[in-house]
Amino acid sequence: MHCWNAGRNAHRKPHPPGARVDIADGRNGVLRGRACNHGPQTKGPDLLGTEIPGHRSSLLWHGYQLSVGNSDSLQQTAKTPPGPRRIARHNGCELLDFNRSGPGWHGRANTSPNVGYLICFTSNFVNSIFIPIMSFVTQAEIRSFGGKLVKLQHDSKETQTKMDVNLYLPEQYYEQPDSKLPVLVYLSGLTCTPNNCSEKGFWQPYANKYGFAVVYPDTSPRGASIEGEDESYDFGSGAGFYLDATEEKWSKNYRMYSYILKELLPGLASSYTRLDFDNMSITGHSMGGYGALMFYFRNPGKFKSVSAFAPISNPSNCAWGHKCFGGYLGADKSKWAEYDPSELIKKYDGPDTPILIHTGTADPFYFRDHQLLPENLVKASEDSKLKGKIDLHLEEGYDHSYYFISSFTKDHAAHHAKYLGLSPKL
Numbered sequence: 001m002h003c004w005n006a007g008r009n010a011h012r013k014p015h016p017p018g019a020r021v022d023i024a025d026g027r028n029g030v031l032r033g034r035a036c037n038h039g040p041q042t043k044g045p046d047l048l049g050t051e052i053p054g055h056r057s058s059l060l061w062h063g064y065q066l067s068v069g070n071s072d073s074l075q076q077t078a079k080t081p082p083g084p085r086r087i088a089r090h091n092g093c094e095l096l097d098f099n100r101s102g103p104g105w106h107g108r109a110n111t112s113p114n115v116g117y118l119i120c121f122t123s124n125f126v127n128s129i130f131i132p133i134m135s136f137v138t139q140a141e142i143r144s145f146g147g148k149l150v151k152l153q154h155d156s157k158e159t160q161t162k163m164d165v166n167l168y169l170p171e172q173y174y175e176q177p178d179s180k181l182p183v184l185v186y187l188s189g190l191t192c193t194p195n196n197c198s199e200k201g202f203w204q205p206y207a208n209k210y211g212f213a214v215v216y217p218d219t220s221p222r223g224a225s226i227e228g229e230d231e232s233y234d235f236g237s238g239a240g241f242y243l244d245a246t247e248e249k250w251s252k253n254y255r256m257y258s259y260i261l262k263e264l265l266p267g268l269a270s271s272y273t274r275l276d277f278d279n280m281s282i283t284g285h286s287m288g289g290y291g292a293l294m295f296y297f298r299n300p301g302k303f304k305s306v307s308a309f310a311p312i313s314n315p316s317n318c319a320w321g322h323k324c325f326g327g328y329l330g331a332d333k334s335k336w337a338e339y340d341p342s343e344l345i346k347k348y349d350g351p352d353t354p355i356l357i358h359t360g361t362a363d364p365f366y367f368r369d370h371q372l373l374p375e376n377l378v379k380a381s382e383d384s385k386l387k388g389k390i391d392l393h394l395e396e397g398y399d400h401s402y403y404f405i406s407s408f409t410k411d412h413a414a415h416h417a418k419y420l421g422l423s424p425k426l
């Protein structure tokens with residue numbers, strides 16, 4: 001069990017309602033919330049949050065356990081503060097409603113079906129913290145190679161749709177309950193869901209060999225009801241291009257950059273506190289290879305290492321990139337450069353960790369259609385901090401499929417394990 005603690009004097013100074021408030025967290029860095037005004041300043045308890053094994057999210061508050069979560073965590077016994085209270089199921093979630101007049105307690109915590117908000121109280125009500133809780137619904141748990149593939153769904157505030165994500169928890173997750181495991185994010189290519197790589201990428205044996213979890217996000221919002229979103233395989237559904245669209249038609253939902261970086265990964269970190277999202281690497285295939293490089297260059301130091309399988313390396317100069325950048329970002333090419341790995345690398349100023357890339361010479365998207373252009377990335381790196389650091393392997397006779405990807409998963413796993421500080425299990 002671990003605790004985060006706001007500290008006895010941490011919130012004595014009132015924050016204006018709506019202000020961002022950070023609470024120090026002993027293990028996960030910082031929990032961010034928004035201050036909200038609940039009336040007169042009142043002496044009350046300090047805030048203590050605690051992870052209770054088996055429960056997704058909960059709070060230990062002045063000795064009383066409050067909890068929120070989806071139907072998976074409803075079995076828990078919740079003790080609430082004294083005074084009038086109600087605990088009910090609400091759309092499959094838990095509704096906590098507690099009040100007490102006089103100093104001490106007042107308020108309500110209410111979770112929507114998947115994304116909830118938990119209102120926590122610090123030593124005075126003026127400084128109450130409003131913490132968004134992202135709640136994952138487990139759709140399936142599938143035993144695989146000694147660990148488990150967990151299929152999750154949640155409501156996304158970024159895409160305003162339901163989003164699917166798969167998470168592979170290696171056997172160490174179950175066998176070593178005191179361990180905290182690094183994370184590899186795998187971004188898939190055009191047309192993929194979280195299932196393609198989960199089923200055909202064969203990361204599981206290597207996740208178990210080294211002891212890391214694998215996150216497989218989806219490639220776009222689904223069912224956003226945008227006219228034309230399902231018309232082609234390389235734009236719209238299955239082709240979100242991991243960016244935040246600025247063109248009006250797409251900008252409300254097609255926010256895969258913010259979704260992954262600001263919502264999904266922090267949400268998983270809050271729910272799976274035994275995964276170490278501060279020790280995380282990223283990889284991907286094709287559009288996902290582009291995505292992995294792009295996230296890595298835009299967020300120096302956030303990921304310990306990056307690799308890519310047949311990445312779209314210079315989307316500003318290929319047909320897939322023209323279609324997606326043009327459609328989502330408009331005609332202004334300066335906006336395209338903000339997402340193009342072969343542009344971003346020129347300005348990159350983070351760690352000079354080598355980057356591993358494999359591309360097959362029999363990949364028609366490489367040799368025939370010139371969609372991938374890995375040589376452009378190598379060329380761009382020559383004037384950058386990463387000069388000599390792009391380890392590009394052109395593999396004779398390999399195509400673009402998962403037969404190609406899974407042939408080199410082993411090399412990419414070893415690459416990331418090295419920078420995640422992992423050794424093979426004996």
Ligand SMILES: N[C@@H](CCC(=O)N[C@@H](CSC=O)C(=O)NCC(=O)O)C(=O)O
Pocket residue numbers: 188189190191192196233285286287288400401402
């Ligand atoms: N016309 C094809 C193209 C789709 C395709 O090849 N998708 C690749 C990724 S391409 C770049 O991002 C892929 O990974 N497909 C899924 C798979 O399981 O192979 C089509 O529509 O299928």
